[in-house]
Amino acid sequence: MRPTEPCRRARPPQRPRRVSTGEGAPLGWPRGPGMGITVRWGGIEDLDAHTYAAWSELGERAREATPFLMPQFIVPAARWLSPRPLRVALFQRGRELVGVGCFSAERPNPFAPVPHLLAYCTLHSFRTGLLVAPDEADGVAHALLAATRYGPLRGHAIALRAVPEDDDGFAALRRAACDAGGAWRELSRFARPILHLAPDTTAVDGISHKLLKSLRRHRRRLAEQAPYSSRLVRAGPELRAATERHLSLEHHGWKGERGSSMLSCPASTAFFRELVERFDAIGAVVFSEVLAGDEVVGSSSNLLVGRTLSAFKIGWHPARARYSPGLLTELALLESIETTWPHVEKFDSNAAQDSYLSQMLPHSEAIVSGFVATGRTGRLALGAGRVAHPFARALGLQPWHVPRPGRLTLPQA
Numbered sequence: 001m002r003p004t005e006p007c008r009r010a011r012p013p014q015r016p017r018r019v020s021t022g023e024g025a026p027l028g029w030p031r032g033p034g035m036g037i038t039v040r041w042g043g044i045e046d047l048d049a050h051t052y053a054a055w056s057e058l059g060e061r062a063r064e065a066t067p068f069l070m071p072q073f074i075v076p077a078a079r080w081l082s083p084r085p086l087r088v089a090l091f092q093r094g095r096e097l098v099g100v101g102c103f104s105a106e107r108p109n110p111f112a113p114v115p116h117l118l119a120y121c122t123l124h125s126f127r128t129g130l131l132v133a134p135d136e137a138d139g140v141a142h143a144l145l146a147a148t149r150y151g152p153l154r155g156h157a158i159a160l161r162a163v164p165e166d167d168d169g170f171a172a173l174r175r176a177a178c179d180a181g182g183a184w185r186e187l188s189r190f191a192r193p194i195l196h197l198a199p200d201t202t203a204v205d206g207i208s209h210k211l212l213k214s215l216r217r218h219r220r221r222l223a224e225q226a227p228y229s230s231r232l233v234r235a236g237p238e239l240r241a242a243t244e245r246h247l248s249l250e251h252h253g254w255k256g257e258r259g260s261s262m263l264s265c266p267a268s269t270a271f272f273r274e275l276v277e278r279f280d281a282i283g284a285v286v287f288s289e290v291l292a293g294d295e296v297v298g299s300s301s302n303l304l305v306g307r308t309l310s311a312f313k314i315g316w317h318p319a320r321a322r323y324s325p326g327l328l329t330e331l332a333l334l335e336s337i338e339t340t341w342p343h344v345e346k347f348d349s350n351a352a353q354d355s356y357l358s359q360m361l362p363h364s365e366a367i368v369s370g371f372v373a374t375g376r377t378g379r380l381a382l383g384a385g386r387v388a389h390p391f392a393r394a395l396g397l398q399p400w401h402v403p404r405p406g407r408l409t410l411p412q413a
Helices: 049-061 071-080 137-150 168-179 209-225 238-251 254-258 266-280 318-323 325-340 376-394
Strands: 037-043 087-093 096-106 116-119 157-164 183-196 228-233 285-292 295-305 308-316 346-348 363-373
Touching (some): 049 096, 071 266, 087 137, 137 168, 168 363, 183 376, 209 285, 209 318, 209 325, 228 238, 238 254, 238 295, 238 308, 285 325, 295 325
Parallel strands (some): 116 157, 308 346
Antiparallel strands (some): 037 087, 087 096, 183 363, 295 308
């Protein structure tokens, strides 16, 4: 889709016959794809055990599985990383949860000169968007647009940061917005390195012969210094020790020097420890470690949701940098996929286009950021506001607010 895609003009949807804007009350959508779906708004602190479990189950069976839209990520992130209020939209068809979206209300800014919603993102979020059940994307998208007009959290646009262009929920939201007279306004895009696992292939088949040969040479040279080994840590008493080793290694090197490591920020450290505990409860956290003798020299944290294995953070000992311990850690993980998780179909690096993982992974997916104008008012405002973008960027302004670490009191789930 082009950055500014013209949309077919259509009559705006009629106001729902029955609308309740009370906090947490259902919002009806009388006709169209969203018919039969209700929306309940609430705070993350209102999440009960039943809803938490239903949300987690939805994340496991979603076609576009990702840990960053799961409650195991959102709840600790809201607790430790987000000082601003977070609102959760629960989309239900009858008693079945078919969609979840997390948003904050944002004031007008030079990039979106109208009140708008921001899909939840943090310093450690590599993806945003909607979590939807299979075959429910269109209904959830239309219900969300209705909620932005008549619900407790209203806006003329929805800001989305780092969403896959071919995501079902995102595509449905663009279609629904176009039908309502809105449009998609793209601000940026990049190609994220990923790996699609096809039948009768291994994860290392896509690595170039030259790079694979170089990595195996590094592995042999590291083994000359001390016996080389690798392992996966997935559960049990060793998981807590692996968590602390990972935090320590991620703090070494340039991240620690720049103050961007998780260990540099007490809130980020607490967030990661809680995230590991919550994903461990569903058997979804994996540490890949490379050892030289008894010393762990490389560690990566990964999250397994549905048929997708997602990378999260990585760290290595700078004293072993000449052996490329980061790449060796990823190689060890990829070599383990076929035998450990034969059902996995995709490895998502969650890395930048020019990262070191782009050398290893042969595939990519387009990641886009921008605004969905929910109707004519938003479309005209976003279009008129484009003239201010160069000046705003020159002043160092950003299109969206990324929450800084804070501390909220939330119940343990």
